[in-house]
Amino acid sequence: MSVETTSARMTSAEIVAQNRANTFFSWSIQSALDPIAIDHAEGVYLYTPEGKRILDFNSQLMSVNIGHGDRRVIDAITAQALKLQYVQPAFATEIRGRLGAKMAEIMPGDMDKVFFTLGGAEAIENAIKFARHHTGRYKVLARYRAYHGATFGAMTLTGDPRRWANEPGLVGVVRYPDTHRWGEAEPRPVGESLQGLEDVIRYEGAHTIAGIFLETIVGTNGILIPPDGYLKGVREICDRNNILMVCDEVMAGFGRTGRWFAVDHWDVVPDLMTMAKGLTSSYLPLGAVGMRHGIAEAFENKMFHGGLTYSSHPVSLAAALATISVYEQDDLIGNAQRLGPVMQAHHERLAAKHTSVGAHRNLGLFGIIDLVRSRDPWTPLTPYNGTSDEMKAIGKFFRENGLYTFLPNNSIHTNPPLCITEDQLAEGFDVIDRALDIADQAVAG
Numbered sequence: 149m150s151v152e153t154t155s156a157r158m159t160s161a162e163i164v165a166q167n168r169a170n171t172f173f174s175w176s177i178q179s180a181l182d183p184i185a186i187d188h189a190e191g192v193y194l195y196t197p198e199g200k201r202i203l204d205f206n207s208q209l210m211s212v213n214i215g216h217g218d219r220r221v222i223d224a225i226t227a228q229a230l231k232l233q234y235v236q237p238a239f240a241t242e243i244r245g246r247l248g249a250k251m252a253e254i255m256p257g258d259m260d261k262v263f264f265t266l267g268g269a270e271a272i273e274n275a276i277k278f279a280r281h282h283t284g285r286y287k288v289l290a291r292y293r294a295y296h297g298a299t300f301g302a303m304t305l306t307g308d309p310r311r312w313a314n315e316p317g318l319v320g321v322v323r324y325p326d327t328h329r330w331g332e333a334e335p336r337p338v339g340e341s342l343q344g345l346e347d348v349i350r351y352e353g354a355h356t357i358a359g360i361f362l363e364t365i366v367g368t369n370g371i372l373i374p375p376d377g378y379l380k381g382v383r384e385i386c387d388r389n390n391i392l393m394v395c396d397e398v399m400a401g402f403g404r405t406g407r408w409f410a411v412d413h414w415d416v417v418p419d420l421m422t423m424a425k426g427l428t429s430s431y432l433p434l435g436a437v438g439m440r441h442g443i444a445e446a447f448e449n450k451m452f453h454g455g456l457t458y459s460s461h462p463v464s465l466a467a468a469l470a471t472i473s474v475y476e477q478d479d480l481i482g483n484a485q486r487l488g489p490v491m492q493a494h495h496e497r498l499a500a501k502h503t504s505v506g507a508h509r510n511l512g513l514f515g516i517i518d519l520v521r522s523r524d525p526w527t528p529l530t531p532y533n534g535t536s537d538e539m540k541a542i543g544k545f546f547r548e549n550g551l552y553t554f555l556p557n558n559s560i561h562t563n564p565p566l567c568i569t570e571d572q573l574a575e576g577f578d579v580i581d582r583a584l585d586i587a588d589q590a591v592a593g
């Protein structure tokens with residue numbers, strides 16, 4: 149049988165059938181799949197082959213931060229591909245130096261060197277190596293309400309249920325307390341969370357711990373914004389114990405929260421910082437580990453035991469440099485900051501109108517609405533790691549009404565591209581407003 153590889157127009161049904169026949173989808177029971185076929189995308193909208201428009205209210209995986217189809221990035225990718233597609237990472241290239249210098253400019257404090265990977269999980273893997281090589285210790289601390297990627301080390305650091313089927317994982321990963329407990333609307337007091345971390349360090353032995361990993365703002369586990377004082381407290385504990393502070397900014401970074409990086413909100417400089425997603429706005433795969441000057445300097449005379457065939461891939465680097473320039477030219481980070489209060493007002497309006505809205509949070513355009521059966525006692529609309537008929541019905545409603553977003557557990561994520569306008573934001577919240585009528589019917593009393 150001949151296989152069509154060029155651009156003959158196929159229907160959605162044909163595309164889905166062929167995708168399902170010969171390609172494997174992640175995080176799925178294959179027979180339960182019902183993917184939407186996408187033909188092209190522009191700005192905040194995706195289009196099916198039949199021309200149906202879908203508002204992308206989650207920037208795909210919180211990653212297409214500049215929006216879809218930006219010619220400036222596409223042209224930069226094309227120009228680099230025409231000039232030099234690939235050299236192995238031991239060579240030096242102009243694009244590598246230019247992107248490195250730009251990242252040194254935007255990263256916090258004295259972070260001035262980056263190691264390039266292919267994505268977020270690889271950035272985490274290499275951050276574990278950097279922390280271990282640098283300190284000579286092997287343990288790494290991580291939290292339960294966390295996702296760090298699906299490779300083995302990153303999966304072990306991941307505390308959420310996606311880890312379970314992948315265990316046993318890396319030796320030396322130890323959990324420390326979360327700022328937010330499942331089933332509670334508010335974070336625990338800062339002092340309690342920090343004391344919990346101190347306890348774990350005491351019991352494990354500071355001299356055995358290489359790094360403390362944390363998502364600066366927890367992403368897929370609930371847009372959990374750390375209370376003021378928490379990050380500074382972790383920084384102080386790390387300094388006191390000579391442990392590296394490793395902030396995962398794969399999702400929270402690159403303007404999502406209205407600053408270049410989420411750590412910038414609290415003036416904290418981590419020792420290592422992992423990045424991906426918004427770095428290229430996902431136009432091409434790329435991740436990075438950023439490091440402080442002192443750590444980079446220590447490796448001047450010490451071997452780093454790590455590498456990747458595609459580290460510093462020139463075409464991905466060109467996508468990143470052009471993406472960073474789009475953030476700057478269009479003041480997208482300013483837009484995320486300006487629209488933060490607008491998103492909050494939408495959340496508040498929905499909470500006032502719909503009894504099923506139990507809580508909402510956002511920083512810039514990093515947002516979430518938590519749904520409940522009852523606000524008091526607090527009863528989430530789904531069990532932990534589960535779903536419910538109401539959440540399924542909300543997902544169906546969004547699909548029928550042209551809205552794409554992420555719906556884990558009892559939550560509706562609101563993370564549109566940073567180029568979104570106020571009108572487009574209102575358009576998305578109008579669909580959510582109508583969908584919440586379904587959830588309201590589940591509210592007790």
Ligand SMILES: Cc1ncc(COP(=O)(O)O)c(C=O)c1O
Pocket residue numbers: 209267268269270272295296297298363367368396397398399400424425
């Ligand atoms: C905070 C965080 N870290 C790491 C990752 C893993 O990134 P990737 O899927 O590019 O490997 C993700 C992915 O969602 C993430 O949200």
